[in-house]
Amino acid sequence: MLSKKTKYALHALSYLGRHKDEKTVLIHDIAEEHGISHKFLENILLELKKAGMLGSKKGKGGGYYLIKDPKEIPLSKVIRLLDGPIALLPCVSLNYYEPCAECKNEAQCGINKVMIQVRDETLKILENKTLEDILKIG
């Protein structure tokens, strides 16, 4: 399951996407709209910023804003940043690969093979769906 961090990130990005005609958006406004703690959201926005997914302007009148077109931000990128691996096992993760402790021979492991399939089908969706697809949100 996606963590709250990731969900908040998606909601915040979606909010920024919907307000991209405005110069900047305040943390406060996003937090209020979604009932998230200001400070918790701040950490998330900072992480998104460090990852180059959004920009910010300091000082009075500052705030956050998208620096890319929403269709340039795949959901997989957001999920990986906040939640880590999308794969169901470390041994099939493309971005966070680790061998499975329990497993001696990955190449002939049936579990590994199934989880590669799951990963590929999942990524096929999450790498092609972008922020643009979730601008309209519940």
Add this chain to the structure above:
Amino acid sequence: MLSKKTKYALHALSYLGRHKDEKTVLIHDIAEEHGISHKFLENILLELKKAGMLGSKKGKGGGYYLIKDPKEIPLSKVIRLLDGPIALLPCVSLNYYEPCAECKNEAQCGINKVMIQVRDETLKILENKTLEDILKIG
């Protein structure tokens, strides 16, 4: 990511599948083969038993055994039992549905729609792949 519990369960079931000509298999043997704590594994086997996925025989000479053909046990069932929902969001879970706290209108939520797709593609695999597909393991 799958929890250790689920991974251990898959390994244990796979082991039982590979030894299904033998009447019963000892917890001890499975635990040793995979370097799992005897007691931790015991809890997992009990859970699998309660769910009707395997049988056991008490007393001296007892142990665990599969009561179904490996191809009758889909991986989705094992994962759901030990890990809970397969879906990435509660609002798209078939077996553990809950509305998302952040969301007011599920029907028009873009995230919801994407996650339904992911769920469906994932299930297409995990409901059709069975224990039989993971008898050979790493």
Add this chain to the structure above:
DNA sequence: CATAAACCCTATATAATTTATAGGGTTTAT
């Protein structure tokens, strides 16, 4: 240039979940 608004950064606290252990109870082959 003083001020207040707003982001920036790091550390810590709390809660929840996962992982593991403990200890005794019950059944059964020999």
Add this chain to the structure above:
DNA sequence: ATAAACCCTATAAATTATATAGGGTTTATG
């Protein structure tokens, strides 16, 4: 009668997720 082996419930330890705290820095504005 005995020892092997599963059965059951409770609790402890470790890890991760969630949230809070507190001050630092930048900048528009009057």
